Amino acid sequence: MLEIATPFVKKAGEAYLLVLQRSSEFETYTPAVNSARELLVKMDPQAVPYEKGQLGIEYHRVDWMGLSL
Amino acid sequence: MKIILGILLVLGVSCSSTNQKVESTATTDETEIQAPAEPLKKRKTKKQKSAVVTPPQEESEPLAEEKREDPYLGVKEAIKNANWQGLEGEAQKILEQNNQNIIALNALGMAHFYQGRPLAAKYFLNKALSINPNSSDVKNNLAYVTKKEGRSRQAIILWRQVATAGGSSSKIAYENLINEFTIAKDYKKVVGAADSLGSQNVTSVATLNSLALAAIVKSEFDEAEKLLNQALEKENNNEALLINMAILQLDFKKNLDQGRRYLDRISFLGVQSNRRDIVTRLEAVAQSLTNQGEVK
Incomplete structure (x- = not known):
């Protein structure tokens, strides 16, 4: 992975994790949540x-x- | 002379009475000899019949009447045979007698649902709830219909209400919650619901599978294997169960032999196209475990 991409990839990972946490909190499981998990x-x-x-x-x-x- | 005649008369009378006695004993003996082919129980009932008090008969008659007069017999049969049109008719018959009958309203609602009429289903289920707003059973089914309409969140809220209320229908609500969270892959919630339900008296394959996945999250791999085996006993060619068992053996237990066994079975039965990626990954895991074994 290019060094320039590292912070963006890290941020994307954090966002995906947040999607999973929020979906569990609100018990809302949409196809977007599945994509985030994958x-x-x-x-x-x-x-x-x-x-x-x-x-x-x-x-x-x-x-x-x-x-x- | 008179005395002799008197003695003869007395002797004659006594002889005839003894003959009668012998005959009577002979007849009872005959009946006892002719009867042995009859089982002991039958003979006992014969004696009971001759007796004045017959309590067993008095008890059995109302039971038979109850069976005949079970108002839900038609409904039960229709449910058993998945005859939804028949169920609709049977439920309506009961409602003609009493339009406040919640059990019939619930059955009628589900009959409509299975015939592709969710709006009618919800109408009758809500009608039942208007009669008894605390009916957990009806709420369970309202959640079921809501889920099938695609409103999972609303269904989860209703099932949770039923589950926390307790009672006989809370088990169904917990099972439905566990399966819903398993489909959504929210394993923390699966574990929470599984702990509340427990694994006793769980018979459905889907719930056993969900409980096994909860056990994996808790690192109770042997328990997970036990639960998956229970489920496989019921449906031994269920693809999801076989894949989960292969994952358990290869990814978590690192048991190559068992994992390969399940992978071979999956390959033999054929895999759905959307699950091919999982099987390919598992084959790679099995290969790496084989390589590790060879290195050792």
């Missing part, structure tokens, strides 16, 4: 130590009020 992991994997590409499963339970057999 870029941060590429830039500094130690910033998100447990992110290795684990996958969640899209599933939510319906409450049948005891009627499901």
Whole structure:
């Protein structure tokens, strides 16, 4: 990396991290947050130590009020 | 002469009575001999039938009636068979009897939702909430519909309300919260919700997966493996589970043999195009672990 780019890259990293912190604080998870995470992991994997590409499963339970057999 | 006749009469009477006795014992013996093929329980019930007091029959009759008269039987069957049109009809039948029935309103709302009518679903769920504003079950489903409309934040707020209120529906709310945070990759929140839920009585594959990811964040790798294995027992070809298991083995446990085993399985089953990058990275990790082993 060029020396001239270093402060800008550092600033970008800080901004990505801030995006993740704010999204967690406001519980708002938009596609932009995902992009920020992906870029941060590429830039500094130690910033998100447990992110290795684990996958969640899209599933939510319906409450049948005891009627499901 | 009279005395002799009298003696003969007495003897005759006594003989006939003894004969009767013998006959009567013989008949009871016959019934007992003919009966052995019958099981013991049946014989006991026969005796109970002959008895005046029959409490078991008195108990069983109302139970059978209850089963027949279960007003929600049709609703239950429709839910079991995912027959949403049928569920709509059954719920409406109940509402014709009592239009304030929250359970039927909730079922009707979800029937509309599954038939692609979210606005109608919300109308009936809100109607149920107007009858009982504290109904956590209805709030759970309102959150579900809100989430499916794409308003995740609103759904999270509702699920959190239900989860913190306690009661039977809080478990469902916690499970939904955990899965929502897992999809968003907000692992701190996953851990928080997982600690509140606990892993007992969790049966859904998605929640087991989320709990395993929470355990990874807490560096409890053996617990994570146990939870993923539980989930794989239910769905052994689930790609997300297999990838998470490979990540756990290669990235966190550094167990090359196990990691390779899961990678081979993933390759054999085929990978979705958007997940190919993860598998490629895992193969690189496996290769570097192999190289390290060779150097050692």
